[in-house]
Amino acid sequence: MADQATRTMELSIGGMTCASCANRIERKLNKLDGVQATVNYATEKATVSHPETIQPEDLIATIEQAGYSAELPAPATPEEDGRAARDDDPQLRAMRDRAVISIVLAVPVIAMAM
Incomplete structure (x- = not known):
């Protein structure tokens, strides 16, 4: 298996009402090949490490299919x-x-x- 370059990014997540919601999102993201995710309910953020073959839009779509909203944080000015x-x-x-x-x-x- 060849080593793939990975990227780490942070996603803002909306619609979580409890820690179980965070666990559900984390499990959904971790089911994707090569993805390692940690979701923090308190900050409503997900830290996701993923191969470059997976686009951020794919991660957002996975979260939205689970019933939550997600977006990339706005670039800092x-x-x-x-x-x-x-x-x-x-x-x-x-x-x-x-x-x-x-x-x-x-x-x-x-x-x-x-």
Whole structure:
């Protein structure tokens, strides 16, 4: 058996509701010849090593046939490394706002407990 060149890529996966979903996707991908996949439910990402003969579209089609959505991550742009990209993320902004509100409300409670 000849050694084939492999590529490793990361896919964004949608529609997973539990760890069993991640296991199901992982099993489907690993059934493809030469594919070695690891799916992380928490990050909704799959890290896939595959031979160059298998196209990313084939991997995405396999995931979609299992009932989930998948896409290649968008290529990084130079501005994404800066603060501007982090400020535009609505999830990050919502978590930051919740943290600030929690701190503001916790300070009086701690002061009264002393």
